[in-house]
Amino acid sequence: MTDATQSDTAFRPKPSLPPPANTVGVVGWLRKNLFGGPIDTILTLLGVYLLYLIVQFAVEYGIINAVWTADTYRECLDINLGEGACWAGIGAWFNSMMYGRYPDEEQWRVNLGGIILLLWLIPFWLPKVTGKIQVGMSAVLTFPFLAASMFIGGDTGIFLHVMASIALTLFVAVWLHVAACYVLGRSLPELLISITGFTDKDDRLHKYVLLGAFAVGFVIALIYHMSWDLVEVQTTIWGGLFLTLVISGIGIASALPNGILLALGRRSKMPVIRVFCTSFIELFRSVPLITILFMAVTMMPLFLPVEFNPPKLAMVIVAVCIFAAAYMAETVRGGLQAVNKGQYEAAQSMGLSFWKMMALIVMPQALKLMIPNIVGSFMGLMKDTTLVSIIGLYDILLMGKAAGQNPSWLGFHTEPLLFTASIFFVLCFAMSKYSQHLERTIGGGYGRR
Amino acid sequence: MSAVDKAVPRRDARSISEIVNDERFRSIFYQIIVAVAVIWTAQYLITNTAENLQARGMSTGFEFLSSTAGFSIAWSIIDYEAGDTYFHVYLVGIANTLIVSFFAIIATTLLGFVVGVMRLSSNFVVAQIASAYVEVMRNVPLLLHILFWFTLSSALPSPKQSLGWLDSFFLNNRGLYVPAPVPGDGFDIVIIMVLIGIAVAYGVTVWATKRQMATGQRFPAFWTGVGLVVGLPLLAFFALGAPLTFDYPALKGFNFQGGADVPRAFCALLFALVLYHTVFMAEAVRAGILSVSHGQTEASYSLGLKPSWTLRLVVIPQAMRAVVPPMISNWMNVVKNSSLAIAIGYPDLVAVFMQTSLNQSGHAIEIVAMVMLFYMTVSLTISAALNYYNKLVQIKER
Incomplete structure (x- = not known):
């Protein structure tokens, strides 16, 4: 009886009315985002008109009036009267803008080097692979030497x-490791230990197995590498996008380790080290890169012994590395400061040494927090690499300029710049999107709500 | 007593491992190693340099600064003639760098605020246009922007067909021509009035703040200040009979005469610097506004503050804390990046001093040091100001 009355009189909400028709769906979206009021409407129309003008110009310049086949710039101008782009020139200069004056028949070396680096980094994106940090470190620490011996060739010393x-051995080991992870579900070290029957032995003996396997691989690789017979290609004729990527690649690879060391030095309690690191960072951060490059090419020959005459590229790379390290140091320092003091204290109270505290507790958190800034400075470095064209290295920018000074392509300036700009746009845009992806997948969890 | 004495280990009896593991000992040891390494490297470099200089028969020292430079500079904001000294070249370079940076910083800051707010606009088209602008500009190197606009500006009409505006501003493939102000007698009094106006306005603001703190009464200090700073000089200007005339550029023969001219390279450099750096300013503004949580606005409304007061007293002061540091480091980058002028032949410090003067005089070390000194002075001054500001607005924590 009581139950029935209660359920009869209980508050029973009516189903909600549907929202007004003009606030949902396409109409609602339009009203909210495009035509919210008179000013909004005017802005929208102006914006659409601006977009229309830009798109119209781009289509006319880049597609309708563009010339796709011609042998000289004059031919292009005769066809379209300068109203459109001359993409034919990009075709003619494509090889130079990619490789500089690197000999045509040797360019496979550059391509192969690039492919090896990509293959080396692929395991990063494979979810089942373990030990990604070791994979990455092996690539960063040894690939430059392999690349140098491939790209320069000749008698390498x-x-x-x-x-x-060593690099070749590690590269093969990384891919054996990937295969082992996917086929057998075990890492390469585990596999080697179980094959040789050391599983039951003392843990300390395991490293001898690995060292032995590495030594065998190394000897084979050394014999194989000794048999290489590559024509020497002087660094002075390197150029184009290849050169840009070599300089920025080395700069990027060296920036993080050097930057971490400098940042730790700046936060150190030891006054001598702190003063040294602080003045190094402040000196090279406060001057423009172009002055550091000028310093490298004019002063470094004076600093070195008389009989020692390094190639310009080497001096430029040193300058770029110094510059990159100083900037990265400040980024890393920002991350270190953002890590809660309690984390340091907790690590110390667990009895961790300084380096263990940094490597296991502080750095992982600091670097995660700083992913956007770190990738940002990588992008900045890549863009800044174009400055080497000012001191006369034929990177992609100067190669494009050279195209416009060639007798049959005289005046061909705008298209190489647009082409170069689009290459940088693709590279940098991809990097920033990847950094956003990283931030979402591994950056969360700490310091965010 | 003797038992206690025995229990305390004596200092000189420490084993080697104790010493090696002592933090103080290690710290001193590492520092000595670093100091020795740095000193040894420096000494090595200095010896090499001395040997190199001797081998090449080059002299060192700053005496060359007072010798004649003997080359001409395409354009300078301060007077320069081919017979002037290298030190004068240095000053010309600094002035040219600072003038382009100054205009770039002002335009960047204003445009950056506009683009930053546009990106947050509720209008879909406006927000998307702003984002596209940001993405395109920041993913392309600045040097490319500069070269691109410089190349495009060569397609401007010749002086005879200049783009004119109000018959006083002209743009052609040689540069931009604007009217030059010519101060007459008594114009310095107007300048003095501006300074007096600023000083009085500052005094009024301080007084008004004090009175409001003490009594709660408000005083329109801002508008009084504007009246003082603008009104006083205007009054003086007209009282003295408008002592300012303009020298208008006019086409004579193949080029413009009179007025002030800025070269094409200056325009292209300024345009590219502004386009590129606006992006970073816009991102700083956007991040700053987003960093103020909506709760602050709501709390302010619930206290009964009007929307305009909420914006001025609650949102903007908190947003500024996040906007100002990146904004100032962006300014610093503008100054540094103006050095790319060298690529298009605008005579800035790096171009006239680090390139032309260095090639002519061969004093690499002195010249590189002087150029670095200038940039370091600028950056360290700015970062000192920034640190002071940060201390001022920091949220006090543990």
């Missing part, structure tokens, strides 16, 4: 032979 062979 014993040091490059050894380093390149």
Whole structure:
């Protein structure tokens, strides 16, 4: 009885009315985002008109009036009267803008080097692969030597032979490791240990197995590398996008380790080290890159012994590395400051040494927080690499300029710039999107709500 | 007593491992190693440099600064003639760098605020246009922007067909021509009036703030200040009979005479710097506004503040805390990046001093040091000001 009355009189909400027709769906979206009021409407119309003008110009210049086949710039102008782009010139100069004056029949070396680097980095994106940090470190630390011995060629000297062979060994090991992870579900070290029957032995003996396997691989790689017979290609004729990527690649790879060391030095309690790191960072951060480059090419020859005459490229790379390290140091320092003091204290109270505290507790958090800034400075470095054209290295920008000074392409200036701009846009845009993706997947969890 | 004495380990009895593991010992040891390494490297470099200079028969020292430079400079904001000294070249370079940076900074800041607010607009088209602008501009190197606009500006009409505006501004493929102000007698009094106006306005603001703190009564200090700073000089200007005339540029023969001219390279550089750096300013503004949580606005409304007061007293002061540091480092980057002028032949400090003067005189070390000194002075001054501001507005924490 009581139950029935209660359920009869209980508050029973009516189903909600549907929202007004003009606030949902396409109409609602339009009203909210485009035509919210008179000013909004005017802005929208102006914006659409502006877009129309830009698109119209781009289509006319880049497609309708563009010339796709011609042998000289004059031919292009005769066809379209300068009303459209001359993409034919890009076709004619494409190879130069990619490789500079690197000999045509040797360009496979550059391509192969690029492919090896890509293959080396692919395991990063494979979810089942373990030990990604080791994979990355092996690539960053040894690939430059392999690349140097491939790109320069000739008689490389014993040091490059050894380093390149180590790189080859590690590269093969990384892909064996990937195969082991996917086929057998175990890492390469585990596999080697179980094959040789060391599983039951003392843990300390395991590293001998790995060292032995590495030594065998190294000897094979060294013999193989010694058998290489590559024509020498002087660095002075390197150029184009290849040169841009070499300089920025080395700068990027060296920036993070050097930057971390400098940042730690700046926060150190030891006054000598702190003063040294602080003045290094402040000096190179407060001057423009172009002055550092000028310093490198005019002053570095004076600093070095008389008989020692390094190529310009080497001096430029040193300058770029110094510059990149100083900037990265400040980024890393920002991350270190953002890590809660309690984390340092907790790590110390667990009895971790300074380096263990940094490597296991602080750095992972600091670097995660700083992903957008770190990628931002990588992008900045890549863009800044174009400055080497000012001191006369034939990077992609100067190669494009050279195209416009060639007798049969005289005046061909705008298109190489547009082409270069689009290459940088693609590279940098991809980097920033990837950084946003990283931020979403691994950057969260700490310091965010 | 003797038992206690025994229990305390004596200092000189420490084993080697104790010393090696002592933090103080290690710290001193590492510092000595670093100091020795730095000193040794410096000494090595200095010895090499001395040997190199001797081998090449080059002299060192700053005496060359007082010798004649002997080359001409395409355009300078301060007077320069081919017979002037290298030190004068240095000053010309600094002035040219500062003038282009100054205009670039002002335009960047204003445009950056507009684009930043546009990106947050509720209007879809406006927001998307602003985002597209940001993405396109920031993913292309600045040097490319500069070269691109410089190349495009060569397609401007010749002086005879100049683009004119009001018959006093002309743009052609040589540069921009604007009327030059010519101060007459007594114009300095107007300038003095501006300074007096600023001083009095500052005094009024301080007084008004004090009175409001003490009594709660408000005083329209801002508008009084504007009246003082603008009104006083205007009064003086007209009382003295408008002592300012303009020298208008006019086409004579193949080029413009009179007025003030800025070269094409200046225009292209300024345009590219503004386009590129506006992006970073806009991002700073956007991040700053987003950093103020909506709760602050709501709290302010619930206290009964009008929307305009909420914006002025609650939102903007908090947003500024996040906007100002990146804004100032952006300004610093403008000054540094103006050095790319060298690529298009605008005679800035790096172009006239680090390139032309260095090639002519061969004093690499002195010249590089002087150029670096200038840039370091600018950056360190700006960052000192920034640190002071940060201390001022910091939220006090543990």
